[in-house]
Amino acid sequence: MLLASRLLRLQLFRFVIILVLVLSYVENGNAGLTSTFVRTQWPAADIPLDNEVFAIPKGYNAPQQVHITQGDYDGKAVIISWVTPDEPGSNSVKYGTSENSYDFSAEGTVTNYTFYKYKSGYIHHCLVDGLEYDSKYYYKIGEGDSSRVFWFQTPPEIDPDASYTFGIIGDLGQTYNSLSTLEHYMKSGGQSVLFAGDLSYADRYQYDDVGIRWDSWGRFVEQSAAYQPWIWSAGNHEIEYMPEMEEVLPFKSFLHRFATPHTASKSTNPLWYAIRRASAHIIVLSSYSPFVKYTPQWMWLREELKRVNREKTPWLIVVMHVPIYNSNAAHYMEGESMRAVFESWFVRSKVDFIFAGHVHAYERSVCTFLFFMPYRPINTSSYRYVANQFVYLYLPLPLNGIPIRSFS
């Protein structure tokens, strides 16, 4: 997989994008050079389970795999998730605005699931709401000597002038490259991650190891995800359609392990939803759920786009796994199905950015929709004809009237 983290700072009259790219391997085809910066290649092998990045926290039934995500539409809530390995234990989160003073508490839920013969730990999700904007909160989960403390910073109030820095990560996995990417991101100053799908790559394993590699990934990303919201979208590696193991329910592991605030945006499915954060309206789509006309995702997106208020959130961002433009041989034209349905909406809605993963190569594009695009039916031998004419990341031309001051 390619491990990519990118940083996006939203600030009025200023626009900085820092790009980090690792090409560890491309599954097929010749990707060519799509960036002048290519990081040294570490081995793409997964980090062994006994590596310290996967260390199990000490103490009986100690919470592990702690991660948070935004819990409401506007950023005054978080969903805190964790796993207890030995018994369900407490569903409570104790929290407050100063360390060692947990004045508030919230009660969550617990679930678990099986995958082949693997039996998950006890997966807790707890909504902590009614928070103040722009505040640091400390939170404590677990019981007695096994309890653990983390903290997070709430975003500024929704405001067109609110400055905020998002990191963008997709296709992360758990290789040495993954570790490099995560460490780089954590030094970057990013305040929240927009995750473009393909989390753990646990589906590269079989039988009980699938669940085991979801657990190790949860422990791996905790160093960031417990301290700032990761905004989740699902990729093909979350589908886990494995009939040979009698596991055929799409997204089974992902949906049990990762909560999203989908009801806050009137979505009826956790795989697609929207949040607003600082000056951004962020729409998360599911590349592998139905999206054609009349389907729930299509119906929902049509309504959500009407709720975008550029006076409040001048930035409109879409996060999903499969890019609708891609000149790479790998995954070539896999985004055509969604392009046929949503491209015109994205253009008409003046989406500022679509962040996608899937193709393990960096590309970006100005909006090409309004120009004639040479087109050939899929799967002909002619793809090289259009290669390099499609690139997948919209950088807005009119940018809602806001001039681009810097771009690097």
Added chain:
Amino acid sequence: MLLASRLLRLQLFRFVIILVLVLSYVENGNAGLTSTFVRTQWPAADIPLDNEVFAIPKGYNAPQQVHITQGDYDGKAVIISWVTPDEPGSNSVKYGTSENSYDFSAEGTVTNYTFYKYKSGYIHHCLVDGLEYDSKYYYKIGEGDSSRVFWFQTPPEIDPDASYTFGIIGDLGQTYNSLSTLEHYMKSGGQSVLFAGDLSYADRYQYDDVGIRWDSWGRFVEQSAAYQPWIWSAGNHEIEYMPEMEEVLPFKSFLHRFATPHTASKSTNPLWYAIRRASAHIIVLSSYSPFVKYTPQWMWLREELKRVNREKTPWLIVVMHVPIYNSNAAHYMEGESMRAVFESWFVRSKVDFIFAGHVHAYERSVCTFLFFMPYRPINTSSYRYVANQFVYLYLPLPLNGIPIRSFS
């Protein structure tokens, strides 16, 4: 809706297609004249519930809405479905090869569901397997004075020379046009219906009337569907995404009411599957389920196409709701998403026919894939430029080496 029934007789060296078309209304746009035959237009209003075509059979808890579908891969089984309104009653089907002599019996299952405040009757599905080919079976369901008797004919053994006549119906509904279509079909000599989605149009109603109109439709089609298999596919009117009524589970009514033999073709979802019948291999796809690369439907179809054996079943037929080619203004280019994914597979697999509904106008086409197709991005004003260059029903050019003797 448009009500269309078509008849397809599969016989070696002979090929007859009878076309019946009703244009009752087109939802938007000007369809233009796509056939020289246009039936007199009855009012498109639904038939009132007290009409005799919806009559409730006499007797306490008498089985109603009886319908059958193929129950296995090759036609030696049927699934018999019915509804009992008052109590679950018996799940048994008694059957045999002569009237009043029910030597065998099979045990089914019963389920029910709610939709808004509507509570369905008790929905029975019973697999009757181990049948002989080419035989007439009588079957009896229900208890005592309320029991009812029906019959069906099993198809010939899978054989390249086996002759068989399929009817093709889509977008049926329950208007006076629906009745005309059904009556016409029943006179036609069709032995089994390939149903291209959009069954009852119950979703045009609200609240409890949705369920009530599913029940009336079940009673309406019983006159045919209880006596010969209807091979089901789902359309947009089966989605029934109605968040205003807190009903958001796609295909809820359809999946409870209509069984398919999906496991016989290794499908993990009743919305897509395959059967073989006489000389035909029939693939049923779901236009509104995920179908892009890596999704379960995509994975399944890839494997199912490998199982097609033209030595045994020279005819390869696909049934689905949304056509991949459509020159009509209504539903223009809604099939693009699936076209991008499956068109090349259909061509390479030498699919003989794709039967689709959705667009309420008749069109047919030779395979156009190998020719250059002018293409413009969706939702531009340029669609008239390509109108009439796309038509959606493949009629095979090489036809697997079998010459077309007659076509009318």
